[in-house]
Amino acid sequence: MFKRFLILTLISLPFVAFSQNTEVNYRNQLKLSAFRVINILNPGVEISYERLSGNKLSTQFSIGIATNIIGKPFEKLQGYNAALEEKYFLSRKSKSSKYISLVLNHADIRYQEKTSGIDTITHLTIIDTFTIARKITSLAFKYGIQLYKNHFVVDINLGAGLKYRTVKHYNRTFEYIGPREAFDLHRTANVERAGFAFDFPLNIQLGYRF
Numbered sequence: 001m002f003k004r005f006l007i008l009t010l011i012s013l014p015f016v017a018f019s020q021n022t023e024v025n026y027r028n029q030l031k032l033s034a035f036r037v038i039n040i041l042n043p044g045v046e047i048s049y050e051r052l053s054g055n056k057l058s059t060q061f062s063i064g065i066a067t068n069i070i071g072k073p074f075e076k077l078q079g080y081n082a083a084l085e086e087k088y089f090l091s092r093k094s095k096s097s098k099y100i101s102l103v104l105n106h107a108d109i110r111y112q113e114k115t116s117g118i119d120t121i122t123h124l125t126i127i128d129t130f131t132i133a134r135k136i137t138s139l140a141f142k143y144g145i146q147l148y149k150n151h152f153v154v155d156i157n158l159g160a161g162l163k164y165r166t167v168k169h170y171n172r173t174f175e176y177i178g179p180r181e182a183f184d185l186h187r188t189a190n191v192e193r194a195g196f197a198f199d200f201p202l203n204i205q206l207g208y209r210f
Contacts, residue, residue, distance in 0.1 A: 034203075038070060
C-alpha cells in the first residue's frame with residue numbers, strides 16, 4: 001500500500017510543480033505602448049519585446065514608427081525610434097512585479113513645417129514650407145510595476161534622465177519665430193537647437209506574455 005502511494009506521489013510531483021510554477025514560466029512579453037499613440041510631440045506606434053533571463057533580470061527591446069495617429073499634427077511625418085532596456089526586479093509575484101531599469105533610447109524623425117514672410121519686391125506674404133529633422137538620444141533610470149492577469153500584462157513605468165537633442169531646419173527662407181506662449185509645446189520642439197536637457201519618460205504598455 002505504501003509502495004503504491006510512493007509511486008503515485010513520485011509520478012504526481014512533476015505535474016504539481018508545473019501547475020504551481022505556471023505564472024513564473026512566462027519568460028516572454030510582447031507589448032504595445034499606449035502613451036506613444038497619444039504623444040503630441042512624438043506620435044507613432046511602438047512595440048516592445050521583453051525576455052526574462054533569470055529571476056531578477058530581463059532585457060527589453062523596443063522599436064517605434066513615427067506616424068500621426070490622432071489627427072495630423074505633423075505633415076509628411078516619417079522616422080523611427082529604438083530603445084534597449086535592462087530591468088532588475090525588486091520583487092516578482094504571481095500577480096505583480098516591481099523593477100528598476102536603465103534604458104537607452106534614440107529617435108530620428110522628419111516632418112514639414114510652415115512659416116511666413118514678406119517678399120521684398122511684391123510686399124506680399126509668402127508661405128515658406130521647410131523640413132525639420134529632430135534627433136534625440138537619451139539615457140534614463142526608470143521605476144516600474146508590471147500587473148499580471150493570466151497571459152496579459154500591464155507595464156506602468158516612469159523615470160528621469162538626460163537627453164541630447166538636435167533640431168535642424170532645411171530649405172527654410174524666412175525666420176521661424178519661437179513659441180509665443182509658454183505652453184506652445186509643438187512650436188517649442190520645432191526651434192533649431194542642439195544640447196542637453198532633462199528627460200522624464202512615462203509610459204503604460206499593454207501586452208501578452210508567453
